[in-house]
Amino acid sequence: MNTTFNIAPGIGGLTPYVPGKPVSELERELDIYDSVKLASNENPLGPSPLVTEALKDELHELSRYPDGGGFALRGRLSERHLIGDERITLGNGSNDVLDMIARVFLWPGREAVMSEHAFAVYPISSQAVGATIRVAPARDYGHDLAAMRALVGEDTGVVFIANPNNPTGTWLRRGELRDFLDDLPAHVVAVVDEAYTEYVDEPDYPDASEWLDELPNLIVTRTFSKAWGLAGLRVGYALSSLEIADLLNRVRQPFNVNLLAQLAAGFALDDEAHMREGVSFNACGMGQIVSGVHALGLDYIPSVGNFLCIDVGRDAAEVDQALLREGVITRPVANYGLPRHLRVSIGMPEENARFLEALEKVLST
Ligand SMILES: *Cc1c(COP(=O)(O)O)cnc(C)c1O
Numbered sequence: 300m301n302t303t304f305n306i307a308p309g310i311g312g313l314t315p316y317v318p319g320k321p322v323s324e325l326e327r328e329l330d331i332y333d334s335v336k337l338a339s340n341e342n343p344l345g346p347s348p349l350v351t352e353a354l355k356d357e358l359h360e361l362s363r364y365p366d367g368g369g370f371a372l373r374g375r376l377s378e379r380h381l382i383g384d385e386r387i388t389l390g391n392g393s394n395d396v397l398d399m400i401a402r403v404f405l406w407p408g409r410e411a412v413m414s415e416h417a418f419a420v421y422p423i424s425s426q427a428v429g430a431t432i433r434v435a436p437a438r439d440y441g442h443d444l445a446a447m448r449a450l451v452g453e454d455t456g457v458v459f460i461a462n463p464n465n466p467t468g469t470w471l472r473r474g475e476l477r478d479f480l481d482d483l484p485a486h487v488v489a490v491v492d493e494a495y496t497e498y499v500d501e502p503d504y505p506d507a508s509e510w511l512d513e514l515p516n517l518i519v520t521r522t523f524s525k526a527w528g529l530a531g532l533r534v535g536y537a538l539s540s541l542e543i544a545d546l547l548n549r550v551r552q553p554f555n556v557n558l559l560a561q562l563a564a565g566f567a568l569d570d571e572a573h574m575r576e577g578v579s580f581n582a583c584g585m586g587q588i589v590s591g592v593h594a595l596g597l598d599y600i601p602s603v604g605n606f607l608c609i610d611v612g613r614d615a616a617e618v619d620q621a622l623l624r625e626g627v628i629t630r631p632v633a634n635y636g637l638p639r640h641l642r643v644s645i646g647m648p649e650e651n652a653r654f655l656e657a658l659e660k661v662l663s664t
Pocket residue numbers: 340391392393394395418461464465492494521522523524525530533534535
């Protein structure tokens with residue numbers, strides 16, 4: 300890219316992340332007023348009512364800076380994960396943590412290893428700091444750990460693993476992931492992104508945070524954006540060794556997690572039952588959408604997350620546009636190398652039904 304300015308290496312080649320359009324904007328454009336948004340893997344049940352109630356009492360505090368150390372929230376997370384609070388790094392969403400990781404461990408000449416179809420923020424964060432991206436071809440849409448391992452070399456700074464991955468919903472089993480991590484050279488930082496961990500109900504699905512004491516180069520990231528229903532407030536965190544947490548904190552902005560976000564995350568943790576309820580809605584909704592998609596004779600990528608990638612058998616961007624005219628917002632994923640797939644987030648039962656009806660209509664024309 301040619302610009303007037305001298306810019307940092309990597310920036311010119313970046314394509315900005317394209318977020319879903321806000322519902323209000325879209326409704327105005329299309330003159331539709333009852334649309335359903337199943338485009339960003341948000342929680343259709345919303346956060347716990349404890350959160351929304353409790354935050355009302357905190358609004359008078361808005362002139363204050365938040366606790367820059369996130370003391371209370373890190374304390375809660377420390378109990379939850381049985382890990383010292385000094386090993387927890389809070390982020391303005393887990394994307395913020397991914398950015399910090401890239402800033403500490405990647406620079407021009409260094410390499411980030413990831414899988415084809417992996418979460419879009421990994422290449423963005425890596426390229427923004429001028430690092431080279433090495434992408435291993437996927438196997439059955441999922442991470443091929445052997446292919447990823449083959450790309451790891453002297454210049455590798457970080458390996459990014461999404462378990463489960465977005466947008467594919469594929470996941471890695473305990474044994475294979477642990478073997479891969481054990482086999483990594485000690486200088487390589489492994490990021491295991493567990494943004495959707497709460498949704499996964501597979502006996503062989505690992506909680507990588509249990510390995511932190513044995514693997515000093517491991518970082519596990521978690522978020523309040525999905526199962527906890529707080530995407531709009533932006534809270535996520537990294538669990539790591541003390542040494543890595545100390546490095547991440549050197550680049551962390553002092554007040555990166557805002558006052559309401561810190562409080563909301565704490566209140567959300569007080570109502571785990573609500574989170575679990577959302578997870579069971581998701582399981583039902585996944586069943587509903589999978590059987591609807593089956594009935595339409597379409598293929599899909601089996602998913603353990605709160606979303607499903609459906610092979611619509613044609614250019615999914617066109618199907619997406621046609622669905623928009625029916626008031627249903629989904630996400631085409633050509634930017635992930637999946638031009639015929641449409642990612643739909645699991646909604647409430649009536650939203651899922653709306654989606655399936657609209658999909659049937661759109662595909663029959
Ligand atoms: C949604 C998502 C996140 C969460 O991002 P936040 O910044 O915490 O909202 C992280 N990783 C993956 C793979 C995701 O899909």
